[in-house]
Amino acid sequence: xxxxxxxxxxxxxxxxxxxxxxxxxxxxxxxxxxxxxxxxxxxxxxxxxxxxxxxxxxxxxxxxxxxxxxxxxxxxxx
Amino acid sequence: xxxxxxxxxxxxxxxxxxxxxxxxxxxxxxxxxxxxxxxxxxxxxxxxxxxxxxxxxxxxxxxxxxxxxxxxxxxxxxxxxxxxxxxxxxxxxxxxxxxxxxxxxxxxxxxxxxxxxxxxxxxxxxxxxxxxxxxxxxxxxxxxxxxxxxxxxxxxxxxxxxxxxxxxxxxxxxxxxxxxxxxxxxxxxxxxxxxxxxxxxxxxxxxxxxxxxxxxxxxxxxxxxxxxxxxxxxxxxxxxxxxxxxxxxxxxxxxxxxx
Ligand SMILES: Cc1ncc(C[n+]2csc(CCOP(=O)(O)OP(=O)(O)O)c2C)c(N)n1
Ligand code: SF4
Ligand code: SF4
Ligand code: SF4
Ligand SMILES: [Mg+2]
Numbered sequence: 651x652x653x654x655x656x657x658x659x660x661x662x663x664x665x666x667x668x669x670x671x672x673x674x675x676x677x678x679x680x681x682x683x684x685x686x687x688x689x690x691x692x693x694x695x696x697x698x699x700x701x702x703x704x705x706x707x708x709x710x711x712x713x714x715x716x717x718x719x720x721x722x723x724x725x726x727x728x
Numbered sequence: 729x730x731x732x733x734x735x736x737x738x739x740x741x742x743x744x745x746x747x748x749x750x751x752x753x754x755x756x757x758x759x760x761x762x763x764x765x766x767x768x769x770x771x772x773x774x775x776x777x778x779x780x781x782x783x784x785x786x787x788x789x790x791x792x793x794x795x796x797x798x799x800x801x802x803x804x805x806x807x808x809x810x811x812x813x814x815x816x817x818x819x820x821x822x823x824x825x826x827x828x829x830x831x832x833x834x835x836x837x838x839x840x841x842x843x844x845x846x847x848x849x850x851x852x853x854x855x856x857x858x859x860x861x862x863x864x865x866x867x868x869x870x871x872x873x874x875x876x877x878x879x880x881x882x883x884x885x886x887x888x889x890x891x892x893x894x895x896x897x898x899x900x901x902x903x904x905x906x907x908x909x910x911x912x913x914x915x916x917x918x919x920x921x922x923x924x925x926x927x928x929x930x931x932x933x934x935x936x937x938x939x940x941x942x943x944x945x946x947x948x949x950x951x952x953x954x955x956x957x958x959x960x961x962x963x964x965x966x967x968x969x970x971x972x973x974x975x976x977x978x979x980x981x982x983x984x985x986x987x
Contacts, residue, residue: 656744657737668761668961674921691760699734705745706921712765712961713756714747719737 652722656703660694661715667691671707671716680707750776750801757795761961763951764793766918767860770928771831772800778935784827785819787812789841791833792867793860810841813848816855827939829856834875835865838900842874845900852909852943856934859901859946862953863972870956874898877975882956897975901948905982911942913982917950919965923978930980942984950976 658679665687672680677700682692694716703720750772758764775784781802788796790809797804807815812830820828837845837859845857864882865871872882872889875897879888889897905913912934916927927949934945950972954964 655732655737657734659738664755666760670761670919670961670965673962703737703744708745709921709924710766710919712758712760712762714751714765714769716745717743717747718745719739719742720744721732721737721742723732 652724654702654720655723656701656718656720658696658701658703658707658719659717660696661717662693663687663689664713664715665691665693666713667693668712669694671711674706674710676704676706677701748772748776750781752799752801754798756799758792759955759961761952761954761964762792762866763862763918763949764860766924767831767858767927767949767951768793768796768799770918770924770931771829771858772802774928774931774935775802775827778827778932780827780935783825784829785823787816787819787828787830789830789832789836790867791836791860791865793831793833794867796831810836810839811844812836812841813844813853813855813857816857817848817851817853820853820855824854827856827935828854829858829935831858832860833866834859834861834863834873835868835871838874838898842900846904846907848909849904849944849946850907850909852911854938854941854943856931856938857944857946858931858934859948860951861901861948861972861976862951862956863897864953864956866953866956870953870958874900875976877971880971899976901946901976902981904944904946908943910944910946910982911984912937912945912980913948914946914980915948915950915976915978917968917973917978919952919968937984948976950978 708716917923952964
């Protein structure tokens with residue numbers, strides 16, 4: 651048996667703060683930063699470690715600024 | 729063994745999704761949340777997966793996507809407003825070995841370019857038309873388009889589209905599906921992960937059918953124009969589901985006859 655664990659990397663400077671990625675995440679990983687990037691946008695940020703690497707957020711991001719990684723984790727390690 | 733950390737996961741060998749390198753590494757000129765960006769990315773993913781980067785020529789419109797040639801790392805010719813299907817006709821006829829597509833908004837394709845659209849479809853030219861329908865002229869400040877919904881507000885119909893005087897929204901996609909020159913006509917969206925994945929499949933089929941000389945493939949993408957609609961991106965996607973989809977239902981309208 652193996653479980654998956656994921657992680658996303660957001661390109662903060664290219665994020666336009668549209669929030670389209672927030673609601674499509676089944677694990678409620680993403681929220682908006684109260685700080686802004688150099689363009690003045692409240693960029694998206696990771697808020698917990700529940701990512702499964704499902705890619706939903708990256709697929710809907712209009713600016714394609716999310717990169718997704720995923721590993722299989724043997725259950726005894728979890 | 730210790731718990732798996734973020735650093736353990738973020739390694740090249742664990743990569744499952746990244747922005748395709750066929751999109752130029754620059755900021756897109758679109759407003760935050762605009763569906764044009766997602767449509768561009770799906771288009772370039774299909775071109776990457778089909779391995780046709782050097783065999784594809786696109787035609788960009790006039791509209792917000794006028795700068796598509798800056799973002800799509802393929803050969804792109806920019807056309808006069810509405811004339812993309814005429815230009816694509818010439819390109820495909822002169823270079824039949826190329827994959828050719830147009831990328832057009834609803835103002836471009838269904839207003840000023842109606843004649844070019846209909847006649848290219850009627851002639852059965854072997855290229856793909858990607859039609860971004862956001863029900864408005866986004867680029868020029870949100871004027872009413874032929875596709876604007878009844879009662880929908882736009883800068884040139886501030887009290888809403890009055891169908892008595894302004895006519896009903898033009899379903900040009902259904903219209904061209906009746907022409908024998910089109911082989912594949914479908915309507916999709918790019919605001920949810922499921923819809924994005926379906927759009928990608930539709931784009932791939934469109935390229936394959938038109939390259940196989942079956943005629944025009946038209947992929948309409950019902951999209952948002954949050955700036956023109958004067959909503960947040962998230963509100964605009966909800967509004968689109970509630971108002972655009974009942975009038976412009978998603979799904980295949982015409983598929984090629986089975987061989
Ligand atoms: C010949 C000509 N007429 C009018 C215009 C002004 N104009 C520029 S873009 C546009 C409409 C764009 O709307 P659409 O095709 O729906 O694209 P969107 O920006 O919504 O993606 C118009 C009327 C022009 N550039 N050229
Ligand atoms: S990959 Fe899936 S689980 Fe991870 S942040 Fe994105 S939407 Fe959420
Ligand atoms: S969808 Fe993309 S651009 Fe929009 S907030 Fe999320 S990461 Fe930023
Ligand atoms: S004006 Fe509308 S169509 Fe143009 S980039 Fe902005 S949201 Fe997109
Ligand atoms: Mg438009």
